[in-house]
Amino acid sequence: MNPEISDTNPHSFQAMEEKIKALERENRILKKKLERSYADRQQLEVNTERKENLLRNALEELKASQASLEERQEAIKELKRAQTQLVQTEKMSSLGRLVAGIAHEINNPINFIYGNLQHLQGYTKEMLATVEAYRQCAPEVDEAQLPVDAEEFAFIACDTVQVLQSMQIGATRICDIVSSLRNFSRLDEAKSKEGNIHDGIDNSLMILRYRLESNERRPAIAVQKNYGTLPAIECCHGPLNQVFMNLLANAIDAIDQQEYNDRADRLPEIEIATRTVSEAAIEISVSDNGPGIPENLKSLLFDPFFTTKPIGQGTGLGLAIGHEIVVQQHHGSISVDSDAGWGTTFRIRLPRYPGAPLA
Amino acid sequence: MLKVCVGHSNDPDSEGAISEVLDRCAKQLGEVSPQAGILLAAVDFDYAHLLAEIDRAYPGLELIGGTTDGEISSVMGFEQDSIALMLFASDSVTIRAGIGTNVSKNEATACEAAVSMALGDRSLDDIAFAIVLPESLTTSAAAILRPLERALGEQVPLFGGLTADRWQFERTYQFYKTEFHSDAVPILMFSGAIAFGYGVSSGWKPIGNPGTVTRVSENVVHEIDDRPAAEFYRNYLGDRPPSSDYPLAIYETDSKNFFLRAPVGNDPVDSKSVTFFGDIPNGATVQLTEASRTEILSASEQSVSQAIERFPDTATLKGALYFSCASRRQILGSRTGEEYEIARASYGHELPSLGFYTNGEISPLSEARERVCYHNETFITLLLGES
The missing domain is CATH 2.40.10 (Thrombin, subunit H)
Structure with missing residues (x-):
């Protein structure tokens, strides 16, 4: 028997009592902890169930909100498109009115200048012939009494004819520009009409002619026209002219970004080519040998308000509007090919008449 | 001189538990008589016995307390089904307890009574701060706090927690000296050479x-x-x-x-x-x-850091009180103890500490905001010291 717990020893009895007391205390604590542990486990199961529900439902909401986000993104895209159209309509209608107004104002005076120049040339010719006849008939007239001597008169007579010819050339050019402007400004013509695509391209080139000339940074831009034989196309010519104008202006802008430094091997050039793709469709391409478009920007080119030009120089609307006119209005297609460092080609395909296949 | 001591026992037997707690406190206090105390107890204890034993050991002690959803102390860390007692002894700090009863019937009367009792002959201007442990289930906390704020005026910061009942939401108890109630507002008001700093953070x-x-x-x-x-x-x-x-x-x-x-x-x-x-x-x-457990624990750390930052540099840190939401304990589960461990590690030395898991926490949010604010899901740290 353990002497410590001998019942004859009062110390060991006390020790035993204390030990029993301590064991009883431990037992109480353990029992309570067991009860608590069971209650906690039950609570934990309930908590887990709640958390599972919460996460499941939050996930469903997330999916729903993602779907709604996609819808909103689509709506924003649609709004941007509508905004582009509005901007285009407003911009083009005011620009068109302005151009048409100026063309009309110039047209009348230039017409009587151009028309009267031919009469003036005839009158001048007759007047000079008459003076010459007088001179022949009255050789005794003292030249000192005349305002000009015979030599000077011969120069004036020759130069007057040349001045009038030069005025005739200038007036013809003004008439051509006015005519181009008037054609170009027919932007509000929403109705499809049969017409010649080449005329629209030539009008645009005529308006942009001053930009093709040489300047201090580069030589003149050579324009290669490889026009195929195109049938008459039923389309809205005014808006299409605007597309050609934008593509040509972009091509000139691209070339202007290039450094030339007297490089004879690569002179600035724009090629405009047209061809029939099928009986029902035609293709127009505008190529430049500018610096090209980086691959990562190609997908953004037709987005409204996207521009690589410095602030103030580009609205980011030209190609977006072009896309709108070609794809939405004419059910055609517009695409871009570009090799960085070598140049860019924009291709437009148009059906010959509304609803015709493009391929 | 302010002395703070803590006793804690997880013996489910009321007699065994209180005796263990008082023994521990007596050893820390020596010959010094405590002036006031806070008793926190799990449900299932014989409150009358606990309070009678404390009164027998320290007659006239200015004591408040209440039931909890889990107890925290520097003696045992986090425990459930336990009792914990913090005692304050000082000749330079005055601490008085008060209570208002039947708070759900008339919040204003109960709160005014509690404040007036705890204030005694002191002026509100003398009060540094107050700790309140109100009932949580019979009326809304906001309904109790509004009259309490009015009665305390604008200068007295108020801290505390709503008493709890181990996540049963049936009945909670509040203690005042030898009395225990289930619809009351006990309050402890500190004046004199006492300093404090506090922090509040949530994680939800x-x-x-x-x-x-x-x-x-x-x-x-x-x-x-x-x-x-x-x-x-x-x-x-x-x-x-x-x-x-x-x-x-x-x-x-x-x-x-x-x-x-x-x-x-x-x-x-x-x-x-x-x-x-x-x-x-x-x-x-x-x-x-x-909230996740990591976020909750990170918020606890933030609360302690805020309190340390706000505690005056010139004062000596003597003790800490924690009021943590019962919902935090629910989510923390077996990691609940880490809340206290994070706090303990922040001081660099053992600091007498007491806290509990509450049905709602009370503390100003910041000096710039309203004076007192009622919170849920937060961890409130209140550091106490001698100024």
Whole structure:
């Protein structure tokens, strides 16, 4: 028997009592902890169930909100498109009115200048012939009494004819520009009409002619026209002219970004080519040998308000509007090919008449 | 000289527990007589016996206390089903206790009585701060805090926690000297050479879609988005009733800032409304919130850091009190003890500490904001010292 717990020893009895007391205390604590542990486990199961529900439902909401986000993104895209159209309509209608107004104002005076120049040339010719006849008939007239001597008169007579010819050339050019402007400004013509695509391209080139000339940074831009034989196309010519104008202006802008430094091997050039793709469709391409478009920007080119030009120089609307006119209005297609460092080609395909296949 | 000591026992037997606690306190106090104390106890204890034994050991002790959802102390760390006692002895600090009873019948009368009793012959200007441990289930915390703020005036910071009952939401108890009540507001008011610093942090984050409170009566929300409020919870938590570990974020007008209001969780299963631990304004934008254990513990650390930062450099740190939300314990589970461990590690030395898991926390949010604020899901640190 353990002497410590001998019942004859009062110390060991006390020790035993204390030990029993301590064991009883431990037992109480353990029992309570067991009860608590069971209650906690039950609570934990309930908590887990709640958390599972919460996460499941939050996930469903997330999916729903993602779907709604996609819808909103689509709506924003649609709004941007509508905004582009509005901007285009407003911009083009005011620009068109302005151009048409100026063309009309110039047209009348230039017409009587151009028309009267031919009469003036005839009158001048007759007047000079008459003076010459007088001179022949009255050789005794003292030249000192005349305002000009015979030599000077011969120069004036020759130069007057040349001045009038030069005025005739200038007036013809003004008439051509006015005519181009008037054609170009027919932007509000929403109705499809049969017409010649080449005329629209030539009008645009005529308006942009001053930009093709040489300047201090580069030589003149050579324009290669490889026009195929195109049938008459039923389309809205005014808006299409605007597309050609934008593509040509972009091509000139691209070339202007290039450094030339007297490089004879690569002179600035724009090629405009047209061809029939099928009986029902035609293709127009505008190529430049500018610096090209980086691959990562190609997908953004037709987005409204996207521009690589410095602030103030580009609205980011030209190609977006072009896309709108070609794809939405004419059910055609517009695409871009570009090799960085070598140049860019924009291709437009148009059906010959509304609803015709493009391929 | 301020002396703070703590005793803690997890013996479920009331006699064994209180004797262990008093023995421990006596050893720390030596010959010094304590002036005041705070007793925290789990439910299931014989409160009358606990209080009588304390009174026998320290007659006339200015004592308050209450039941909890879990106890914290520097003796045992986090425990459940235990009792913990903090005693204050000082000849330079005056601490007086008071109580207001039947608070659900008349909040103003009960609060005024409690403040007046604890104030004694002191002026409110002398009071450095007060600790309150109010009832949580018979009335809304906001209804108790409003008259309490009025009675204390604008200068007295108020800290504390709402008494709890081990997540049963049936009945909580409050202690005052040798009395225990179940619908009361006990308060302890400190004056003299006492310094303090505090911190408040939560860790809960919004989840799911927001809604608008369309019908509410104080702390009972009837409708959210014109649908029964219970449905708002059911959409997320399934058929389980709303639980206080999933509080609502209540957004301030036109702001991303929010405060939290936790559901009491004692509404009948078929109830369409949801009762909260605090008032919710009509028209408020609300959103369900949830928290992970890591976020909760990181917030606890933040609360302690704030308190240390606010504690005056010139004062000597003597003790710490913690009021942590019962919902934090629910989510922390076996990691609950880490809350105290994080706090303990922040001081660099052993600091007599006492705290409990509450049904709602009380503390000013910051000096710039309103003087006192009622919180849910937070961890409040209150550091005490001698100035």
